Amino acid sequence: MSGTFVGMPSFPRAAKEAVHNKTLRGNLRHATHTIRDKRAKAVAELADWAELREAGKQIKDHTLRHLDRYLLQLEERVTAAGGTVHWAADADEANRIVADLVKATGESEVVKVKSMATQEIGLNEALEAEGIAAYETDLAELIVQLGDDRPSHILVPAIHRNRAEIRDIFRTKMADWGRAAPDGLTDIPADLAEAARLHLREKFLRAKVGVSGANFMVAETGTLVVFESEGNGRMCLTLPETLISVVGIEKVVPSWRDLEVFLQTLPRSSTAERMNPYTSTWTGTADGDGPKTFHLVLLDNGRTGTLADEVGRQALRCIRCSACLNVCPVYERAGGHAYGSVYPGPIGAILSPQLRGTQSEIDASLPYASSLCGACYEVCPVAIDIPEVLVHLRERVAGQGGKGHRLEKAAMKAAGWVLDHPGVLGAGERAASKTRRLHPSKLPGAGAWTRSRELPEMPAEPFRDWWKKNRKPKPDGTSKPDGKKS
Amino acid sequence: MRVALFVTCVNDAVYPSTGIATVRLLERLGVEVDFPEAQTCCGQPQFNTGYRRETERLVRRTAAAFEGYDYVVTPSGSCAAMVRQHYPKIGDASAAALATRTYELTEFLVDVLEVTDVGAYFPHTVTYHPSCHGLRLLGLGDRPRRLLEAVEGLELRELPGADECCGFGGTFALKNSDVSTAMGQDKVSHAVSTGAEVLCGADNSCLMHIGGVLRREEAPLRALHLADILASTREEPLV
Numbered sequence: 001m002s003g004t005f006v007g008m009p010s011f012p013r014a015a016k017e018a019v020h021n022k023t024l025r026g027n028l029r030h031a032t033h034t035i036r037d038k039r040a041k042a043v044a045e046l047a048d049w050a051e052l053r054e055a056g057k058q059i060k061d062h063t064l065r066h067l068d069r070y071l072l073q074l075e076e077r078v079t080a081a082g083g084t085v086h087w088a089a090d091a092d093e094a095n096r097i098v099a100d101l102v103k104a105t106g107e108s109e110v111v112k113v114k115s116m117a118t119q120e121i122g123l124n125e126a127l128e129a130e131g132i133a134a135y136e137t138d139l140a141e142l143i144v145q146l147g148d149d150r151p152s153h154i155l156v157p158a159i160h161r162n163r164a165e166i167r168d169i170f171r172t173k174m175a176d177w178g179r180a181a182p183d184g185l186t187d188i189p190a191d192l193a194e195a196a197r198l199h200l201r202e203k204f205l206r207a208k209v210g211v212s213g214a215n216f217m218v219a220e221t222g223t224l225v226v227f228e229s230e231g232n233g234r235m236c237l238t239l240p241e242t243l244i245s246v247v248g249i250e251k252v253v254p255s256w257r258d259l260e261v262f263l264q265t266l267p268r269s270s271t272a273e274r275m276n277p278y279t280s281t282w283t284g285t286a287d288g289d290g291p292k293t294f295h296l297v298l299l300d301n302g303r304t305g306t307l308a309d310e311v312g313r314q315a316l317r318c319i320r321c322s323a324c325l326n327v328c329p330v331y332e333r334a335g336g337h338a339y340g341s342v343y344p345g346p347i348g349a350i351l352s353p354q355l356r357g358t359q360s361e362i363d364a365s366l367p368y369a370s371s372l373c374g375a376c377y378e379v380c381p382v383a384i385d386i387p388e389v390l391v392h393l394r395e396r397v398a399g400q401g402g403k404g405h406r407l408e409k410a411a412m413k414a415a416g417w418v419l420d421h422p423g424v425l426g427a428g429e430r431a432a433s434k435t436r437r438l439h440p441s442k443l444p445g446a447g448a449w450t451r452s453r454e455l456p457e458m459p460a461e462p463f464r465d466w467w468k469k470n471r472k473p474k475p476d477g478t479s480k481p482d483g484k485k486s
Numbered sequence: 487m488r489v490a491l492f493v494t495c496v497n498d499a500v501y502p503s504t505g506i507a508t509v510r511l512l513e514r515l516g517v518e519v520d521f522p523e524a525q526t527c528c529g530q531p532q533f534n535t536g537y538r539r540e541t542e543r544l545v546r547r548t549a550a551a552f553e554g555y556d557y558v559v560t561p562s563g564s565c566a567a568m569v570r571q572h573y574p575k576i577g578d579a580s581a582a583a584l585a586t587r588t589y590e591l592t593e594f595l596v597d598v599l600e601v602t603d604v605g606a607y608f609p610h611t612v613t614y615h616p617s618c619h620g621l622r623l624l625g626l627g628d629r630p631r632r633l634l635e636a637v638e639g640l641e642l643r644e645l646p647g648a649d650e651c652c653g654f655g656g657t658f659a660l661k662n663s664d665v666s667t668a669m670g671q672d673k674v675s676h677a678v679s680t681g682a683e684v685l686c687g688a689d690n691s692c693l694m695h696i697g698g699v700l701r702r703e704e705a706p707l708r709a710l711h712l713a714d715i716l717a718s719t720r721e722e723p724l725v
Contacts, residue, residue, distance in 0.1 A: 016664045025668075329651045333668045369662060371655025371669070372534060373618035394536030412532055416540035419495070419526040420547055429499045448660040452667035453698030456500050463493050463502035467521045471509065 008340030010365035015334035024160055028332050031159045035326045038272035039379070045274070052265050057383040059258045060317035063250075064307060070219040070252045071298065077222025081284020083294040088246075094299050095126035098211065098244055101295055102132050105242050107208045113226060113233040114138035115213030116154060116320055117246045117299055119342040120355075123211070134211065135177070135203050137232040139196050146173040152336025152344060155270050155322035160335055163187035170195050178202060200232060210240035210291065214247045215319065216262060217296075220255045223283040224296070227266060227276045237280050243291035248299050250307075250316040262319060265381040269321035302355035311392040315350045317382040324376035324386060330369055339366065346376035350389040358397050367393035422464075429462035436460075490520050490552050492560035492569075492588070494690075495527035501690045507717035508561045508591060511606075514719075515599055519559075524551040530568040533576070535657045545577040549584045558587050559594045561713045563620025564689050566590035571623055590620060591713060592629040592688060602632045607720040609639030613682040614712075615673065615696070617689040618651050630688055630712055637715060643680040647672070654695035670699040678705050688712045 008014060018024055043049050063070055075085045088094035102110060110127070112118065112134055124134040124145075136145045143158040144151050147169045151157030158166070167187040174181040179199045185191060212233070216225040224245055226233050237243060253259055267276040285294050307313050325331050325345030336344035340362035341352040349366040358364050367390050376386040398405050418424050436458035449455065489512065493505040512519045529544035548569070552558045560566050566588055574582040595601055614634060620626040634642050653659065653669025660666075673696055677685045685700070687693045690711050697709035710724075718724035 012662050012664065015662065019664045019668045329653065329669050330662070330665055333665050367536075368658065369665075371618070371651050371653060371658045371662075371666070373651035373655065374622040375618070375649075375651070378622055391534055391536065394534070395538055396536075398536035408535070409537070412535065412537045412540045416532065416537075416543055420543055422524055422526055425495075425526050432499065448663040449698070451663065452702060453670070453695065454701040455698065456694050459500065459502045461502065463498040463505035464521070464523060466502055466506055467509075467523075471519075471521065 008360075008362040010361045011334070011338055011340070011369040012365065014338035014340065014362070015330075015369075018335035018338055019333050021335075023162070024335055025333065027160055027162050028335055031156065032326045032328075032332050035156075035272065035322075039269060039323055039326065042268040042272040042274065043379075046264070046268070052261055053381055053383055055261045056265050056319075056381055057317060059253060059261060060250075060382055061314075063253055063258075064313060064316055067249065067252070067307065070254055071249055074217055074219040074222055074252055075298075077219065078284055078294075078296050079222075081222050082286075083222070083284040083296055086295060086297045088297050088299050088301070090301050091121035094121050094246055094297050094301070095123055097297050098123060098246060099127055099130045099132065101242070101244055102127065102209055103130065105209055107132075107242075109133040109135065109207065110209040110211045110244075111135050111137050111203050111207040111236045111240065112141075113210065113212035113236045114141050114157075114228065115211070115246065116342060117213040117248050118211060119151065120248075121246070121299065121301060123246065135200075135207075137200050137203065137236055138228070139193065139230055139232075142196055142200070143169060146170065146177060148173075150337055151342055153322060153325055154320050154343065154345070154347075155325075160337070163189065163192065166192055174199055204232075204235040204239055207236070207240050209242045209244065210236040212237060212243065212245045214245055214251055215266065216259055217247060217252045218254075218256055218259055218281075219252050221283055223256075223281050225259065226280045227278070228280070229271060229273075229277045231278055234278050234280050237282060238290045240291055242293040242295075243282075244295045244297065246297045246299055248301070249303050266319050266321055269319075269323040269379070269381040302357075306354040309354065309392075312350070312354050312389055314384050315347070315354060315389060317384055318347050318351065319382060320347075321381055323379040323381065324384075327375040327379050328370075329373060329375070330371065334369070339369070341366075346370060346386045346390075347384070350384075350386055350393060353393050353397075358393065358400065364397050364400075364402055367391075367397055426462065426464050430465065433458050433461050487517070487557065488520065488555045489517050489557045489559060490522055490555040492525060492528075492548075492552065492558050492565065493521065494560060494562045494565045496691050496694070497561065500694065501711065504561050504690055504711040504713050507711070507713040508559070511604060511713060511717040512559070514717075515595075515601060515604060517599070520555070522551045522555075528565045528568045529576075530565060531656050533568065533572060538576070542576060545573055545581050549573070549577055549581040552584055552587070553580060556587065557589055557594060557598060558584065559589050559591055561591045561711060562689050562691070563590050563617050563624055563626060564691060566593075567619040567623035590624055590626065590688070592620075592626055592633055593624070595633060595716075596629045603636035604633065604716050606637040606716045606718055607639055607723060608637050608715045608718045610684055611641045611643055611680075611682040612684045612686050612715070613643045613645040613677055613680040614648070615645055615652060615677070615685060615687045615692070616648055617687055617692045620688055621649060626688070630686075633712070633716060634686065638720070640715070643682045645680060645685075646676045648676075652692050652696050654692045656691070659695055666695070667699065670695055671703070674699050674703060674705055677707060683707055684715075685709045686712055686715060 140158040153159040529541040533541040653666040
């Protein structure tokens with residue numbers, strides 16, 4: 001993946017293009033609605049969904065409260081099982097560790113399991129700079145990599161592409177990366193999958209180093225867990241001699257018993273499957289079975305800072321299922337790229353500004369990239385109250401007073417004063433009503449509204465004046481009759 | 487039973503007809519309604535935009551304005567949700583107490599007055615948009631629908647994608663105008679596809695946005711608040 005998110009414009013500007021791209025809108029609408037409906041059915045099958053959701057939330061919260069303890073336990077168990085644990089404070093450190101480990105093997109290429117953590121740190125680009133080629137083996141990630149594109153969805157990174165576009169990418173780009181696409185490739189899904197299988201197979205068989213992330217790490221045994229649907233992950237986790245896993249520190253769970261909850265909630269929330277197709281687990285190394293060398297790189301990269309925020313820390317419960325993306329009306333219309341991060345959609349809008357800070361234009365705009373409709377919170381399998389965190393982050397952004405917020409703050413203060421003085425408010429409402437015939441249909445400065453919407457017609461008088469004339473009790477205790485002035 | 491109308495700032499300034507309709511409807515059902523004039527705005531725009539301090543002042547004012555009433559009724563799911571969900575976190579004990587006494591209009595009708603047939607008459611085809619805060623934060627469920635179905639002469643048409651946000655979202659409508667408009671336009675095309683004459687909702691702020699798109703696109707239907715429909719009778723029909 002050579003596409004980059006560096007220097008992204010603010011969300012509204014980035015979204016503007018996507019909104020008017022009819023093909024993209026169609027692709028996203030079709031795809032998100034299909035997954036959304038399937039998820040709803042899969043979740044409705046479980047009578048104890050609410051309990052599973054609550055259990056998932058509590059397991060994550062408990063683990064985060066005792067993260068130090070569980071990470072040390074994990075390190076001890078992984079080490080005892082023959083693995084080596086590395087600690088990386090940020091993206092640069094993690095990238096350097098992985099590049100050095102690959103170089104030490106003498107290899108110049110790696111095969112990759114789909115991994116959000118390695119995308120977050122820009123590992124492929126960092127390896128490329130060191131002369132190491134990283135091959136994505138997940139079908140959608142392959143499409144993104146071949147297309148010199150950026151992922152636009154956590155689970156379905158090429159969701160913005162349709163079949164015809166994918167066929168064209170395979171036809172024109174596959175040969176540059178290895179085995180070319182078969183002659184006369186069609187856009188029939190089975191043919192596209194077969195082309196990817198043939199292309200990837202030679203990479204699996206040749207690779208000496210595999211790189212992965214992990215969905216979960218079980219502290220009690222030092223076991224890593226990867227959920228995937230295509231079998232490419234299983235190839236990368238078992239065939240190479242060396243396996244390097246880069247995993248965010250929040251991915252640890254205490255026990256297998258805890259894992260059981262997520263074995264139920266993650267597949268149903270993400271791909272609407274009752275049971276996950278390929279669930280791979282490994283504990284250190286085993287003689288004659290799988291990689292001979294295993295390295296675990298534990299990644300912080302802003303997570304400890306996020307953990308320190310009492311409201312914002314719930315974002316670390318996320319199990320990357322993407323259910324929130326698939327129900328989000330803003331994501332559906334803006335597309336994933338507008339979020340300027342490998343984490344798009346509602347979860348990205350609360351995760352990116354916490355992991356990266358709110359200083360850049362894009363990160364300061366993300367907390368506002370929501371109508372607060374609450375559909376995301378409703379489907380989240382670990383009950384992250386995304387609207388709550390969005391509002392919390394808006395407080396942070398408004399407080400730092402960046403672009404546009406100084407004026408907004410002054411306006412809010414002025415409005416606050418008026419609203420604290422009902423007499424002044426009534427006078428203002430009366431003035432607005434009295435001058436309503438004079439209001440231009442397009443008020444200056446109201447362009448953000450009137451470009452696409454009419455303003456409401458102002459009434460003849462505010463409600464409070466009607467009340468005074470028609471209902472307010474007179475000193476003798478009687479009310480005036482409706483509509484008749486006495 | 488002391489009942490106060492919490493009309494909301496949007497209804498007070500822009501949609502007084504909805505406030506008047508609410509008063510007439512409740513009076514028709516035998517409820518004596520009061521309007522404490524110290525009320526202004528619940529503070530939701532400030533809170534949702536990230537201005538907590540400005541919100542706190544309005545929370546104090548609103549809690550004080552409705553002190554002493556048994557029921558506070560509002561024709562806005564969104565403002566009711568602000569009071570119910572956030573007041574206990576932002577304000578003091580009196581704000582928390584207000585949260586327990588605040589009812590969105592359809593809740594008050596169905597749960598407290600235990601009425602679904604309010605004696606209304608509205609001989610038109612109507613489709614209903616359940617606004618997000620009423621739908622998800624308050625869990626209004628089928629209350630609005632049951633009230634509409636009992637209206638004489640009214641034919642209710644199913645709105646496709648009803649539970650999808652219309653794109654208003656307070657300052658979202660301005661800060662993310664393009665996405666907001668796209669959501670509004672999709673809502674409008676769904677409403678048009680029903681062939682209904684009226685798009686009904688229970689939140690005038692959402693209807694201000696949807697109605698603004700409707701009028702700009704000259705769509706063949708109008709937006710109306712549920713209270714306006716429920717207040718309409720054979721004797722005094724809403725035209």
